[in-house]
Amino acid sequence: MNKLNADTARRIGLSVAAPVLAVALSVVITSIVLASAGNDPVETFTQMIEYAQEPRTTTLIINAAVTYYFAALAVAFGFRMNLFNIGVDGQYRLAALLAAAVGGAVELPKVLHVGLILLVAVIVGGLWAAVAGLLKVYRGISEVITTIMLNSITTALIAYLLTADKLAVQVEGSNNIGTPEIPASGRVGGIDLVPDSKLQVYGLIVLAAIVGFLYWFVIERSRFGFDLRATGRNEEAAVASGVNVKRMVLISMAISGGIAGLVGMPQLLGASYTYSLDFPAGIGFTGIAIALLGRNTAIGVAIGALLFGFLDTSSQILDLEGVPKEIVLITQGVIVLSVVIAYELVRRYRIVAQQREVGRQLSSAAGSEDSKPQGAQA
Amino acid sequence: MKPESESAGVPAVELKGITKRFPGVVANRDVNLRVMPGTVHAVVGENGAGKSTLMKTLYGMHKPDEGTITLNGEQVVLHNPSDAIARGVGMVHQHFMLADNLTVLENIVLGAEPKRWGGFGLNRAAARTRIREIGKQYGLEVDPDVLVENLGVGDRQRVEIIKVLYRGARVLVLDEPTAVLVPQEVDALFEALQVLKAQGLSIIFISHKLDEVRSVADDITVIRRGTTVATADPKTVSSRQLAELMVGSELPSPQTSESTVTDRPVLEMKHVELVKDGRHLLRDVTLTIHAGEVLGLAGVEGNGQAELVESIMGMRTVDGGTITLAAENITTWTTRRRREAGIGYIPEDRHRHGLILDAPLWENRVLGHQTRHPNTSGPLVNRAGARADTERIVGEYDVRTPSIDVLASSLSGGNQQKLIVGREMSGNPKLLIAAHPTRGVDVGAQAAIWDLLRNARAEGLAVLLISADLDELIGLSDSLTVILRGELVAQVDPSTVTPEQLGSAMTGAGEAA
Amino acid sequence: MSTTLEETPLEKKAPLLGLSKPWRMALYAFAGLVVLSLIRVITGANDLTSAGTVNAAVMLAVPIGLAGLGGLWSERAGVVNIGLEGMMILGSFGAGWIGWQHGAWAGVLMAIAFGVIGGLVHAVATVTFGVDHVVSGVAINILGLGATQYLAGELLADSPGGGETQSPPNSGLPKPSIPGLSGLLEPLESKHWFLLSDIAGILRGLFTNVSLLTIVAILLVVLTYVLLWQTPFGLRLRSVGEDPHAAESLGVKVRLYKYYAVAVSGGLAGLAGGFLAIVASNLYREGQTGGRGYIGLAAMIFGNWRPGGLMMGAGLFGYTDAMQLRNAVAVHALLLVVFALLLGLTVLNLYRRRWISAGVGLVFAVLSLIWYLNTDELPGPITTMTPYVTTLLVLSLAAQSLRMPKASGQVYRPEGK
Known part of the structure; x- marks a missing residue:
């Protein structure tokens, strides 16, 4: 038993080691890039960290992380089943646009109004993702290709819908156009989470926590989650075990898209109250990066979201110091690449180590047993 | 056994003291092999004895940790297959490399x-x-x-x-070349080998089929548990003696005891058709398996066995006919519902269809039984229940593992298979589909699995057995059906049929019964 | 060894009218031209086959085609390259950065070099470390974008006429024409005769003001075919994408060939980016690639992983792009073209007894006809969608006849390691 505990400790140690290594490596590479352009890396990171500790920045970091968290969970849900939902970007934008349009068009009691907007977002995101699911199930087309195409189609569709004679109105005092503002009953107030900050944390942080918990519970503890993980790890075995993979693909794509639908909600219900031309785009891709960093677990993804929130938000200070703030994009790219490499190396190491361990334990005990592990031949 | 009298001239291949280690295991230990030009040299040993590892060493696919390779009197170091090819060594892999x-x-x-x-x-x-x-x-x-x-x-x-x-090879390594061939094709292959031999080529013939080895080889080397234990002369040695050398003890054989067949049908298929792209994968398949009966399905691989199994399992939708399990029409049921109704399934390729290799054993125990006690309660997975039951299977079915938390990939093939058998036998199945249940497992596990199948039969299960090993098929089955191009073409009596007759029926070459 | 075992041969598609493949393709092309011409005459949308449209279509097709060619090299060796977009971005930046200082050709070389660097990063991740190909590709897209934006801030911010998001203009490359051709064909084109004027327009579009880099791109397609299908190098490279273990067993250095392929892939994607910054425009601009790397991938799939097919796919994307930039009447007429195409596809599917595909095709054909009859013009954004929707339609309707390299996307691990 002691041995098992030691084993568990080592396993946890290894799974933490990969992301820590990756982050460290990306800091090193970023430093080299900075230094080669004549900037002081230590100075740069110190500035970012100090800036992050200002209450206002801290709030912004948390708010960014809330948005990223939804995006990363949406991607991670697909990943757990080997589905690559690159379309989160399109799904959340279309969902936010339509939810904003509906929310701005109706007057309802507070809870109902918010509920309706969230529901529309989830349904739109889910249905839009289900298109890719349907094409995969019935036509055998990789969701990677279809979701990429759907992203481009979404951009065009939004350009078509967000015009003055369709869903949009002119925003007062600018040449921006957007959906009619959502009335107060459809807004979600902020929370004073960070002391001394004039800004508030998005109220939907609560929803993020709930969705995160549900994500963990469904994936790790439910039968549905077992089927999902089984399909992700060995689809053919899952089929033989009685999993209806086609149905699973459809449902998982829809759920992934449904979560994606929530990505735009903190911004929409907590800050802008309208979907206008400058509504943030591209968060879906950040979500992919964070899901990879967080190893598709609810906790890991949360930490990853905070890290990316920190990088994106506190880099704003850098432009003032004469360092292009895009340096953090390099950091993020390197993190993603090195984290997947690190996970792969750790995974291989673990398999070999375990085979060696099993081989050793059995060869001391075995009679006529052939203790050669199967994996060594594969 | 054989004195070293014939060893005049330079051997085409000489391996001395070859040792090869993998993480946690020694696959080859102090292996010695001499192959003379213009001969067929058989290397025999049971599955997992280290034959393939040895041949990969000879073909430069990995370097030995110890020992030397000498080709035509010249000691060589082979870094990769190109080196081997350049020195006239060619390899025909068991799984075709095409x-x-x-x-x-x-x-x-x-x-x-x-x-x-x-x-x-x-x-x-x-x-x-x-x-x-x-x-x-x-x-x-x-x-x-x-x-x-x-x-x-x-x-x-x-x-x-x-x-x-x-590539101008003068030394041919054939790794289990007959495993996928029917007897008639085997004969053709052997004729070709004689032609090659007559032209001065050396052939290393790896096999565990002893009758074949004795008919084709000029020399025999026996490998057991990773090391060469003996050489033998095929003209004088008997299959029995060879087998004992291979195993180091008495060879088990798949004999069933007296019949337990009842007249209660468990699985009935009537006029089942399966069509894809206008081609019949299954045509008018009609069969019945009774409680306590092992029905053997013989056929050359790729003649519809997999499709038949997948039709019973509900992994394919049939295009005609009915399938009945214990008097219930299950033709349109989902795979899960069929499993719940009592179908157990030992798949042909356990890595692809039977296990999640990078999941722990207890999760693999849940696989295929996701809806049943003690693995789940309601919509949730019952971790404690599943773990306890995995411990039970590990104990009852003698799965050698340090814990139920290790990944399935770290178990040996035989232990993986025992885990699968144990899993599929739990939950009171009525029908067990066993596709190549002893493929790639060692002799010890093979005997254990045969015992388990016999016990299942004695307990009144209906068993559909599919195997490429004709001895296994004849030995275990109560009745035998031959499948050819998706049709059931012959019924034969396992107590009277010989492997040769069965082979003829499998290729449609002659009448067997 | 007599084989008693006869596998039922795979269902062979009966060749249409018994013609060999090149003739069949020529026949299809001609039939397409007749239909297009007919629609032009009916609708009066002369821009459908005008020299201007064709010229613009080529200009738009080249970067897509080059990116697709990059994808083809990589996937033929079994590595999925979704990082094309990032490598293109790197290429466009390299061209823009060096182009204004040292001339356009130097810019082209830098574009290729930057692309190759991107390709090598992808190769290290996927081939050496066995990372999932799509994951690595996504990471490279993030990295490519980040690196260029950062470098632009460092290297272009203080340049004359440049800034943090764009480079100063470069001198561009010559765009020669075949002398005298334009004068010969233009009168014929302006008569708007059935078929003759169309051919004149297309030829004039193809052979006037052709950038040297366009010619290079076309040569690269030919060179790709020759290298991959007519040389030992190509056979080895393709074998790596079909069955790496078989290749390995014959002494082919699998990883090395994958490296070659992915590096070339990156170079081609970089060149595609360079084309944007030197020929399509004359400077690097942030966001210039606009997802063309992804479209290149789609064009490659559209072309069934073959150079010829890829050219057709890129041409189609370029053409729809060009139409929407030129005029609304012609774009509207495109609906009729879509109708004709789908109808043709339906007939083909009926002929091959693919009832479901035929049915779906017919429904969409009728829908596009109804749409055409009930509208006078198409909103711009809807036209923007056309290439993407077309790709999805093609994939849905023709997926069965597509054949990707068998080991594409699989992580390769050598035997015994």
């Missing part, structure tokens, strides 16, 4: 292409000529311009051998 989407010609010349345009272009015309020449010289003819995916098993093997000869 790219389906390339032509026969492309597969043959790959890595040793004839050139044109001053060494820049691929000279297909020269390759065609050379392939035809080889075909004439050794009697191995094949159309160079068809895609490999359109070839049958026998043709593919021919392409593999031409591939090796094309």
Whole structure:
């Protein structure tokens, strides 16, 4: 038993080691890039960290992380089943646009109004993702290709819908156009989470926590989650075990898209109250990066979201110091690449180590047993 | 056994003291092998004894940790297959190494292409000529311009051998070449080997089929538990003696005791049809398996066995006919519902269909039983229940593992298979489908699995047994059906049929019963 | 070894009218031209085959085609390259950065070099470390974008006429024409005769003001075919994408060939980016690639992983792009073209007894006809969608006849390691 505990400790140690290594490596590479352009890396990171500790920045970091968290969970849900939902970007934008349009068009009691907007977002995101699911199930087309195409189609569709004679109105005092503002009953107030900050944390942080918990519970503890993980790890075995993979693909794509639908909600219900031309785009891709960093677990993804929130938000200070703030994009790219490499190396190491361990334990005990592990031949 | 009297001249291949370690295991230990030119040298040993590892060493696919390789009297170090090929060693792999989407010609010349345009272009015309020449010289003819995916098993093997000869190999390693062939194809292969031998080539023939070995080989080397234990003369040694050398003890054999067949039908298939792209995968399949009966399904691989199993499991939707399980029509049921109704399934390829290799054992125990006690309660997974029951299976079915938390990939093939058998036997199945249940497992596990199948039968299960091992099929079955091109073409009595007769029926070459 | 085992041969598609493949393709092309011409005459949308449209279409097709060619090299060796977009971005930046200082050709070389660097990163991740190909590709897209934006801030911010998001203009490359051709064909084109004027327009579009880099791109397609299908090098590279273990067993250095392929892939994607910054425009601009790397991938799939097919796919994307930039009447007429195409596809599917595909095709055909009859013009954004929707339609209707390299996307691990 002691041995098992030691084993568990080592396993946890290894799974933490990969992301820590990756982050460290990306800091090193970023430093080299900075230094080669004549900037002081230590100075740069110190500035970012100090800036992050200002209450206002801290709030912004948390708010960014809330948005990223939804995006990363949406991607991670697909990943757990080997589905690559690159379309989160399109799904959340279309969902936010339509939810904003509906929310701005109706007057309802507070809870109902918010509920309706969230529901529309989830349904739109889910249905839009289900298109890719349907094409995969019935036509055998990789969701990677279809979701990429759907992203481009979404951009065009939004350009078509967000015009003055369709869903949009002119925003007062600018040449921006957007959906009619959502009335107060459809807004979600902020929370004073960070002391001394004039800004508030998005109220939907609560929803993020709930969705995160549900994500963990469904994936790790439910039968549905077992089927999902089984399909992700060995689809053919899952089929033989009685999993209806086609149905699973459809449902998982829809759920992934449904979560994606929530990505735009903190911004929409907590800050802008309208979907206008400058509504943030591209968060879906950040979500992919964070899901990879967080190893598709609810906790890991949360930490990853905070890290990316920190990088994106506190880099704003850098432009003032004469360092292009895009340096953090390099950091993020390197993190993603090195984290997947690190996970792969750790995974291989673990398999070999375990085979060696099993081989050793059995060869001391075995009679006529052939203790050669199967994996060594594969 | 055999004195070293014939060893005049320089051996074509000499391996001395070869040792090869993998993480946690020693696959080969102090292996010695001498192969004379112009002979067929058999290397025999049970599954997992280390034959393939040894041959990969000889073919440069990995370097031995200790020992030397000497080819035609010259000691060599082989860094990769190219080195081996350059020194005239060619390998015909057990699983064909052919790219389906390339032509026969492309597969043959790959890595040793004839050139044109001053060494820049691929000279297909020269390759065609050379392939035809080889075909004439050794009697191995094949159309160079068809895609490999359109070839049958026998043709593919021919392409593999031409591939090796094309590179000027003087030493041919054939790894279990007969495993996928029917007896008639085996005869053809042996004729070809005689031609090659007559032209001075040396052939290393790896097998665990002792009758074949004795009929084709000039010398025999026996490997047991990773090391060479003896050499033998095929003219004087008996299969029994060889088997004992291989196993180091008495050989188990798959004999059933008295019949337990009842008249209560468990599985009935009536006029089942399966059509894909206008082609019949199954045609008018009608069969019945009773409680307590083992029905053996014989056939050359790829004649509809997999499709038949997948139809019963509900992994394919049949295009006609009915399937009945214990008097209930299950034709339109989902796989899960069929499993819940009492179908157990030991799949042909356990890595692909039976296990999640990178999941722990207890999760693998849940697989296929996701809806049933004690694995789940309601919509949730019951971790404690599943773990406890995994402990039970590990104990009852003698799965050798340090814990139920190790990944399935770290178990040996035999132990993985025992886990699967234990899993599929739990939950009171009515029907057990066993596809190649002892493929790739060691002798100890093989005997254990045979026992388990016999016990299942005695407890009144209906068993559908599919196997390429005709001895296993004849030994365990109460009745035998032959499948050919998706049709059940013959019923034979396992108590009277010989493997040769069965082989004829499997290829449609003659009447067996 | 007599084989008693006869596998039922795979269902062979009966060749249409018994013609060999090149003739069949020529026949299809001609039939397409007749239909297009007919629709032009009916609708009066002369821009459908005007020299201007064709010229613009080529200009738009080249970067897509080059990116697709990059994808083809990589996938033929079994590595999925979704990082094309990132490599293109790197290429466009390299061209923009060096182009204004040292001339356009130097810019082209830098574009290729930057692309190759991107390709090598992808190769290290996927081939050496066995990372999932799509994951690595996504990471490279993030990295490519980040690196260029950062470098632009460092290297272009203080340049004359440049800034943090764009480079100063470069001198561009010559765009020669075949002398005298334009004068010969233009009168014929302006008569708007059935078929003759169309051919004149297309020829004039193809052979006037052709950038040297366009010619290079077309040569690269030919060169790709020759290298991959007519040389030992190509056979080895393709074998790696079909069955790496078979290749390995014959001494082919699998990883090395994958490296070659992915590096070339990156170079081609970089060149595609360079084309944007030197020929399509004359400077690097942030966001210039606009997802063309992804479209290149789609064009490659559209072309069934073959150079010829890829050219057709890129041409189609370029053409729809060009139409929407030129005029609304012609774009509207495109609906009729879509109708004709789908109808043709339906007939083909009926002929091949693919009832479901035929049915779906017919429904969409009728829908596009109804749409055409009930509208006078198409909103711009809807036209923007056309290439993407077309790709999805093609994939849905023709997926069965597509054949990707068998081991594409699989992580390769050598035997015994």
